[in-house]
Amino acid sequence: MNITITGRDSDTVAVDNAEIILHLVMDGEDTLSKLDFELKPAMTSIGKITFLYGVRGEQHRALVGLGTLAKLDVEQLRRAAGCAARAISREGYRSAAVHLNLSTNVERVTPESLVEAWVEGWLLGGYTFDKYKQHPREQVIDKLLLISESNDPQSFNPLIARSVSRAESTMLARDWCNEPANVMTPSHLVEQVQQLFAERNVETRVFQGEELVHFGMNGLLAVGQGSRHQPALVELTYVTDPSLPLLALVGKGMTFDMGGMNMKTGRDLSEARFDMGGACAVIGALDYLVCNEARANVVALIAIADNVPGSGALLPSSTVRYANGLTVQVSNTDAEGRLILADALLHAERLGADEIIDIATLTGSVGHALGLRVAGVWGDRSCTEKLHSLGELNGDRVWPMPLIDDDEDLLRSDYADLSNISSSAYGGANAAALFLRRFVDDSIRWTHIDMANTVQSPADRGYEAAGATGFGVRLLADYVIHYSTNR
Ligand code: BES
Numbered sequence: 001m002n003i004t005i006t007g008r009d010s011d012t013v014a015v016d017n018a019e020i021i022l023h024l025v026m027d028g029e030d031t032l033s034k035l036d037f038e039l040k041p042a043m044t045s046i047g048k049i050t051f052l053y054g055v056r057g058e059q060h061r062a063l064v065g066l067g068t069l070a071k072l073d074v075e076q077l078r079r080a081a082g083c084a085a086r087a088i089s090r091e092g093y094r095s096a097a098v099h100l101n102l103s104t105n106v107e108r109v110t111p112e113s114l115v116e117a118w119v120e121g122w123l124l125g126g127y128t129f130d131k132y133k134q135h136p137r138e139q140v141i142d143k144l145l146l147i148s149e150s151n152d153p154q155s156f157n158p159l160i161a162r163s164v165s166r167a168e169s170t171m172l173a174r175d176w177c178n179e180p181a182n183v184m185t186p187s188h189l190v191e192q193v194q195q196l197f198a199e200r201n202v203e204t205r206v207f208q209g210e211e212l213v214h215f216g217m218n219g220l221l222a223v224g225q226g227s228r229h230q231p232a233l234v235e236l237t238y239v240t241d242p243s244l245p246l247l248a249l250v251g252k253g254m255t256f257d258m259g260g261m262n263m264k265t266g267r268d269l270s271e272a273r274f275d276m277g278g279a280c281a282v283i284g285a286l287d288y289l290v291c292n293e294a295r296a297n298v299v300a301l302i303a304i305a306d307n308v309p310g311s312g313a314l315l316p317s318s319t320v321r322y323a324n325g326l327t328v329q330v331s332n333t334d335a336e337g338r339l340i341l342a343d344a345l346l347h348a349e350r351l352g353a354d355e356i357i358d359i360a361t362l363t364g365s366v367g368h369a370l371g372l373r374v375a376g377v378w379g380d381r382s383c384t385e386k387l388h389s390l391g392e393l394n395g396d397r398v399w400p401m402p403l404i405d406d407d408e409d410l411l412r413s414d415y416a417d418l419s420n421i422s423s424s425a426y427g428g429a430n431a432a433a434l435f436l437r438r439f440v441d442d443s444i445r446w447t448h449i450d451m452a453n454t455v456q457s458p459a460d461r462g463y464e465a466a467g468a469t470g471f472g473v474r475l476l477a478d479y480v481i482h483y484s485t486n487r
């Protein structure tokens with residue numbers, strides 16, 4: 001997509017050449033003065049696109065509703081831009097120009113953030129995953145012209161480039177997460193990661209087979225033992241400033257979660273391919289940081305396996321002995337995420353991490369607690385608070401959840417140090433977090449994100465397309481940038 005910016009009166013030829021011109025409209029506006037056009041209230045609601053088809057040779061136009069002034073912020077703008085991109089692309093337009101100005105001043109939206117939000121939302125809203133369709137929808141729209149009120153519109157170009165990069169890293173995460181299980185096997189994911197970071201400022205190390213045995217990464221070995229695809233831990237090191245404390249980003253990369261011997265049932269289990277959403281978040285974030293040459297001292301650890309039943313598969317009641325000496329009774333093979341994350345958390349400690357953030361599609365329970373629009377976050381107070389405030393701005397929303405010491409008891413095992421499931425039917429996401437905490441040394445600042453409820457969108461809405469959301473890419477990237485700029 002070619003994205004350019006111009007001043008209001010400076011490039012009238014380019015504006016005239018756009019196949020459609022977009023105007024932003026807000027609740028309370030009753031005329032679009034520029035066009036002398038009477039607005040109806042429904043036209044200004046958030047994400048509403050009203051086409052004004054050109055007659056007698058006039059240029060086509062569309063109105064983009066931004067909703068109420070009181071609620072307008074960068075996230076609403078991204079959503080509106082996403083709706084606009086989708087609608088305009090479906091109508092078959094090849095180029096568009098948008099007047100990026102608001103009729104009223106909104107404190108929360110600066111001219112810079114308006115441009116950034118529009119570009120990011122526009123690109124993400126235009127995303128489709130249709131490579132397996134015989135007739136994929138053509139990406140017809142390939143030109144976007146931003147019309148700015150600024151006296152120096154070209155000064156926005158670096159912001160535009162950054163928003164393009166954010167959207168691209170997020171779409172990379174969506175692409176990989178959306179891939180079906182017959183393509184996205186553990187070894188395919190390993191190869192994709194190797195390829196993505198080859199020839200870039202990232203050191204890649206892959207632990208498989210004997211190396212997993214050597215380091216006692218027995219959770220990965222146990223979970224992966226039922227599959228013909230071997231499990232792996234991928235370590236990606238990106239250091240541009242070694243004086244910063246080492247931050248480890250740990251992602252759950254279950255390429256398919258069939259539940260193992262506790263086999264999942266259901267009419268359609270296609271969604272079990274999204275169980276690598278945490279891994280995709282970490283990979284996308286790192287991709288963004290590397291593209292933008294961010295200052296960082298980061299190691300990404302991707303724990304990769306598939307969880308399938310079979311004669312060689314892990315049996316319930318089995319025990320797993322971890323590198324820190326802890327033993328786990330595998331009461332339920334569908335609670336496999338925590339088993340592989342435990343290896344990665346211990347590996348982060350081995351590498352000397354000062355802080356760890358893990359992100360995983362860990363429990364169905366987090367969705368029962370929080371619904372489908374905000375992920376759960378546990379652990380270090382200052383990190384969870386920062387993630388919360390960043391998410392309110394960037395759209396990857398999280399909500400702080402409790403670690404209740406008294407609940408440790410729920411993970412008691414009769415014959416091992418702990419069980420991989422809680423004895424209670426309630427608070428499963430909290431119990432999973434408590435399980436993970438057992439694998440993190442007290443000296444390390446640790447935060448856990450359960451994104452099982454936000455990994456996918458049930459429908460096209462705002463800047464999301466039905467399927468993988470790419471949740472966590474922007475959140476982790478912003479956190480790393482905040483982490484390094486505040487030290
Ligand atoms: N990957 C699932 C969690 C999940 C559920 C992700 C729904 C996305 C949508 C995880 O491995 C799992 O199966 N967890 C079990 C744990 C239970 C057996 C204690 C769950 O949440 O049901």
Ligand code: ZN
Pocket residue numbers: 257259307333334335336337
């Ligand atoms: Zn599972």
Ligand code: ZN
Pocket residue numbers: 254257275334336337361362
């Ligand atoms: Zn899982």
